[in-house]
Amino acid sequence: MRQILKLLLLIVVTLSISACDRTSSQRAISSSCQTIQHALGETQVCDRPQRIVALNPKMLDILLSLDVQPVGYAEVFPIHRGEFDRPSEQIPYLGSRITQPIANLGASSEPSLEGIARLNPDLILGDSGQNKDEYTQLSQIAPTLLFEYVGHDNWQEPLSAIAKALGRSDRSRAVIETHRQQVEATRQALAPIAKAYPEVLMLASEQLTQSLEIVTPADFCGGLLEDLGFQLVSLSDEQPTSIVQSISVEILPQLDASLIFIQGHNVTGFSQMGSAKNLEDNQLQKIQQAWRSHTIAQSLGASQANRVYFIPTYICRAIPSPTGAQLALKQLQAQLSSLSARVNQQ
Incomplete structure (x- = not known):
């Protein structure tokens, strides 16, 4: 009888240890997930x-x-x-x-x-x-x-x-704070321009006559412009639900603004680009030529005053993220530098 009791006790202890091992293992797995x-x-x-x-x-x-x-x-x-x-x-x-x-x-x-x-x-x-x-x-x-x-x-x-x-949560917070500081620094640098030319028209296009879109504040680069103190020209006063709205080139005179930024792309050109370092020339050349040769585009006040600027759509839609923001801020400030000098002299 004693032998049977000892055997039962041994089984109970073994099962208890096994259960504890499984629980500890499960907790270890859970804590690492x-x-x-x-x-x-x-x-x-x-x-x-x-x-x-x-x-x-x-x-x-x-x-x-x-x-x-x-x-x-x-x-x-x-x-x-x-x-x-x-x-x-x-x-x-x-x-x-x-x-x-x-x-x-x-x-x-x-x-x-x-x-x-x-x-x-x-x-x-x-x-x-x-x-x-x-x-x-x-x-x-x-x-x-x-x-x-x-x-x-x-x-x-x-x-x-x-x-x-x-x-890497500490690193993510640092990235967000760096972005905030870059936006604020650029906002301050461009404040005189935003005051002198507050309304901006941002367009996206590959060919003016076949694909033309007005960019809204819901877009990455559109929203970034408003973060810098500019006001995007829109088709209506309603809150936009999409990043772009299709328009025809014929209504551009109704949307004329002091500054125009154009997100340019050339989808077929990607396969002919060669090196990724050639992206900007590859993507912007087509829309720049189309804009400069189009009668309606050239009739706009911003065109006549040489206040039309181009940025690759790739930056705004392919990398709407920390580096995309840095690139967009850098390009906006660089392209507006000559205008900034004129505004500061006034």
Whole structure:
């Protein structure tokens, strides 16, 4: 009888120890995981991801801003075929900050699922619009976070969420504070111009006669202009629900403003660009020629006063993120420098 009692006691103790081990293990796993909110819900991200895939330039920029290198990348436009073995020459604006070759995963809208799986990633970052249909498949490969892409200041929330997953929240706060300081410094530098020429018309176009859009404050660069103290000319006084509104070139005289900024793009030109360093010439040349040769465009007061400026649409819509903001602020200030000198002399 005693032997039976000893045996039962041994079994109970063993089961108790086993249960405690499982509980401790589960707690350890739980403590190393975080629930990250994103556009498609909540996702558990465990440990600190080391092999991260970015499915668009915005996600790539956020990673690089957090001092994290990706293992794979998908581009929004067909700029380069083959692996990114020379990123500084193959990835516009961001490639110089990539320290080693990375995999080319195709187009952001249709990334290679096979290519992603081969990389064995532990985190995938993408767009809630373009990558929504692949979300289930992507999540089977690795934890996947999808965020809204375009829009004014839509990068700060995903930056903070991704930083939380990577244990880099301090860095994300520093990035946001640096951005705030840059906007304020640029606002002060351009204050005399904003006072002299408060109304700005921002357009986006590839060819004036076939595609012309008026940019609203909901747009990344449109919102940035208003942050700097300018007021965007719009079609109506209603709050915009989209970043752009299609218009015809014939109504431009009704929208004339003191300053005009044009986001220019040339989609077919991407495949002929050669080096990513040629992006601005490649993307702006077509719209600049169209504007300078169009009678209605040249009849506008801003054109006649040489106050029409061009910025690549790629900056405003492909990288609406920390680096995109830095690039836009730098270009705005540089292009308005001569005007600033004239205003200050008055």
